[in-house]
Amino acid sequence: MVDDNINDSLNRLEKIEEDISQGYRRRDECQRKKTDLMDELDVSYGKLKEAEKNMNRADLERRELQERIREEESKAEVLRGEIDLLREEINRAKMEQSEITFKMDNLVETVRDKFNLSLSEIYEQYLQEDFSLKDAGKRLENQKELRQRMGEVNLTAIKELEALSERLDFITGQRDDLTGSIEALQTVIKKINRTSLEKFKQAFQDIDAKLKEIFPILFDGGTAGLRLTDEARPLESGVLVEVQPPGKKLSHMGLLSGGEKALVAMTLIFAIYMVKPSPFCLLDEVDAPLDEANIDRFNNLLREIKHSSQIIMVTHSRKTMEISDRLYGITMEERGVSKLVSVDIQGVRDHAFGDAPNDRHALH
Numbered sequence: 565m566v567d568d569n570i571n572d573s574l575n576r577l578e579k580i581e582e583d584i585s586q587g588y589r590r591r592d593e594c595q596r597k598k599t600d601l602m603d604e605l606d607v608s609y610g611k612l613k614e615a616e617k618n619m620n621r622a623d624l625e626r627r628e629l630q631e632r633i634r635e636e637e638s639k640a641e642v643l644r645g646e647i648d649l650l651r652e653e654i655n656r657a658k659m660e661q662s663e664i665t666f667k668m669d670n671l672v673e674t675v676r677d678k679f680n681l682s683l684s685e686i687y688e689q690y691l692q693e694d695f696s697l698k699d700a701g702k703r704l705e706n707q708k709e710l711r712q713r714m715g716e717v718n719l720t721a722i723k724e725l726e727a728l729s730e731r732l733d734f735i736t737g738q739r740d741d742l743t744g745s746i747e748a749l750q751t752v753i754k755k756i757n758r759t760s761l762e763k764f765k766q767a768f769q770d771i772d773a774k775l776k777e778i779f780p781i782l783f784d785g786g787t788a789g790l791r792l793t794d795e796a797r798p799l800e801s802g803v804l805v806e807v808q809p810p811g812k813k814l815s816h817m818g819l820l821s822g823g824e825k826a827l828v829a830m831t832l833i834f835a836i837y838m839v840k841p842s843p844f845c846l847l848d849e850v851d852a853p854l855d856e857a858n859i860d861r862f863n864n865l866l867r868e869i870k871h872s873s874q875i876i877m878v879t880h881s882r883k884t885m886e887i888s889d890r891l892y893g894i895t896m897e898e899r900g901v902s903k904l905v906s907v908d909i910q911g912v913r914d915h916a917f918g919d920a921p922n923d924r925h926a927l928h
Contacts, residue, residue, distance in 0.1 A: 785810035
């Protein structure tokens with residue numbers, strides 16, 4: 565048994581020595597490969613340096629070429645501008661030539677029609693060596709002025725006067741109509757402003773009274789009111805909400821805490837709503853920023869509102885759900901399949917207490 569263990573140990577030792585020899589050989593081979601790779605890396609690095617130098621030189625040449633191209637483009641742009649100017653001058657000269665030709669043709673036709681002469685045959689008789697265009701222009705203007713002073717007999721002046729008189733009467737009538745319309749429109753505007761002011765004042769007073777009524781419900785006491793920032797101009801004035809919660813000084817809405825601001829905003833909205841309530845009132849999580857105590861006061865206000873309107877409310881508050889007449893919810897018993905669930909709380913109450921519903925309006 566001991567001999568077998570010794571033989572096994574010797575065999576393992578030989579194998580280990582063989583593995584060590586192989587490891588040394590692999591190390592030597594790796595060292596040679598490392599040396600070869602380092603040599604190749606040095607060669608590649610040298611090539612890289614050379615390529616980088618060539619690239620930098622090529623880039624410099626490219627920038628120089630681009631600069632020359634820009635200079636040539638600038639020169640070409642200047643030449644194009646000069647060419648455009650020359651073209652404009654040529655076109656202008658052609659137009660002047662056409663105009664002169666047209667005038668010459670008209671002059672030839674005029675001479676032929678008025679004097680029955682050919683200008684091309686007689687123009688040499690009227691050539692002057694000391695001709696001055698300025699002097700000729702002055703003489704022409706004097707002749708035109710003399711002809712204008714002489715005037716012409718207008719045989720249609722009476723008809724023109726009648727037509728102008730008729731047009732004057734028409735325009736005068738139109739002006740009178742416009743003046744009357746403007747005066748009537750100003751009267752209507754004044755009436756509208758007066759009616760708007762009366763309705764605004766009445767609505768302002770009604771909302772202020774309703775705000776004073778609702779505020780103690782939500783704040784469990786205190787006072788509130790509306791005030792105009794510019795009482796001299798009610799229609800252009802702003803509205804300031806003045807509140808005095810229980811135990812606090814009179815202040816405006818901007819100095820309150822976040823929850824108090826939410827309550828005051830609700831109070832103002834419900835005051836406006838209750839001045840002229842509608843059959844339905846839809847509320848979407850308006851009680852979310854309220855704490856437990858404020859939710860109780862808010863629910864008291866809902867009990868007052870539901871006497872005149874049917875309230876449909878989205879809420880996550882358990883206390884608000886408790887005062888509801890009917891609950892609707894969405895559940896997902898199976899993945900991806902939604903189901904509507906409804907609970908008739910008022911029916912359960914009536915069945916439990918044996919009472920018939922006293923109010924047709926409900927809170928959902």
